[in-house]
Amino acid sequence: MLLKRLTEAAGPSGFEDAVRDLLRAELDGAADCMYTDVLGTLYVEQNRDRSGPLVMLDAHMDEVGLMVVHVEDNGLLRFRTIGGIDPRVLVSKPVRIGRDGPFGVIGSKPLHLQDGEERKHPLSVDQLYIDIGARDKDDALRAVEPGDVAVFATQYGEIGENCAKAKSFDDRVGCAVLVETLRRRLPARLVGAFTVQEEIGLRGATVAGHRVAPDIAIALEGTVCADPVGAPGHTRGTVLGAGPALTVQDGQTLADQRFLEFMMRVARDQGIPFQLRQVKGGSNDFGAIHKTRAGVTGGGISVPVRYIHAPAQIISLEDYHNTIRLVAAVVEAIAEGGFAR
């Protein structure tokens, strides 16, 4: 299953190799031409010689993760985070180091040995380490070395009612939407860009936008969904199951109103549910792409992800399928000349 394969692959920012290899295999036969740039972004072209606007669809391959930075004499591994991880979600979680490397666990002091005050304070990264079962430093260094990266060892699975849980839905769900879109072989001039290093500052997309020089670009994302119990309506970002979320304003982008209206019109025409992403925090690759060269129009379409950047995240599979439908409908409408600037 595509979502399972994509979310279980390891690919922190700058270390996207396993995801890229997987995508190449998944897209076998779906590309007119496939290539990578100097940063590692994977480009997939379709219908280059067709007339009509050049559409760039973007999804980032990287995820938040950890990097081993030091091995203690006792064999425990000190680490730092790659991308935005709240250290509070790290405690008592298993991780996998490298592509196929050893498992490790991030443990914490037993409750029995804590004083009451300790429990009130979250553990910081400096108080945590990865335990791979090594006896001592030399033993650990046979299995890992500083610079190795780690990701949460979470398996993909279905949960609840038509939902799925996994690590890295941000942005493997976007990658999956893009793969499914490319497999449809839509009659449009398309470049799919699977970018690198989004989580540390939209870096792959900055270069990708410049290289592709699209007429229209759409970032496909997994985005913040903070809708559970107790959350005031205006801080939820998105609501799970309410459909693909269109960016209005985020940390890097003010939506191009013309394109936003166009996407909403397409969704309504096709009877596809959608929602407007409500919060300013966070961003996606479109924030970088829209400022490349002389500027690019377009927007962001996202699948809501609960517990984003945490070990076990939740998406609605209905949202996922509706996102694929909406992206295809928008691309087709563009190819038919439906979007006029």
Place this chain on the structure above:
Amino acid sequence: MTYDDPGQSRPTPTSTVGRHKATLLQLLDSHAGPGFEEAIADKVRAALGAYTEDIRTDVMGNVIGVVRGSGGDGAPKVLLSAHMDEIALVVSQIDDGGYLRVAQSGGFDPRTLVGQEVVVHGRETLLGIVGSQPPHLTTPAQRKQAPTLEELYIDLAMPEARVRERVRVGDRVTVARETLQLLNNRLSGKALDNRTSLAIVLECLEYLRQLRHEADVYAAASVQEEAGIRGAVTLGYGVQPDIAIAVDVTFADMPGQAPDVGFELGGGPVITFGPNIHPKVFQGLRDTAVANGIAFQIELSQGPTGTDAWQLQIAGMGMATGVVGIPIRYMHGSVETGSYDDIVACGRLLAHYIAGLSRTDVEALTCY
């Protein structure tokens, strides 16, 4: 997934993988907290069935397998007690939107629950996730606060009405965690407290098959230890052994831990000394370890050991108690980590101790 060490420089460790490692992995996959031990009790009875047909279950749910020795009437009677329950949570409220609020049934550090996958034992078994806040929206001040259990909630990813059909207040929740195999025959996962001790008891019975022993062995998997050492109360009364040994985990060393409560992983079984332990039982266990070349460690306890021995010692007319077990890291988290080598060594220690017991030894227990 086992990590195969590519390095050839280290000598191959002698194989100490015991007979019951696979049994332990099965036991660790069970979900059974205080008061709902049925799922694991079935597996324990099946495992004990390899050693005896005399398997009893008392009113509280303690499972006891009796392995007779050669001593006949008046043979020493030794109870090995390893609790089989794991720490759990209890649903205290179904909140708006179908999110579950929970209370403790055993001691979780709420900080270890954030973002954790859990299993909710409702009218059907449901997977849930303990909520966390997206870092994109949290303020630095929020990140400095550790959540309390009252603030946490479980997300079942289904509408409230569907949740209410399947879950009710009082339903139990356990952690969802597959056991991981780490380097050096170490295991990591949930419920190593105290399923590793069940494996120790089984390894002990396996060793005892090859040894001559007078003593009758009552191999017990006790209930409700994590809720306040309750199963041991009726277990001690029911069996009335001469010697009762609680097999339970203790703390392995980790940074920032006091040296007297941090034992070496892979350093062998830990034998406890203190008022909760009969001095002659302690002495016997230690002498046995020395005589058989079993590496061991000593834990010094000043009062309650936090094990079944605390209740066993004062059950009925009282009994001579001992405490042994292996050290594990991150106790009561969901990545408890221990060494199977220690389990095998601890099983061997117990078997040799039991094989060395005579009627005279028992008589000496009341002579001060």
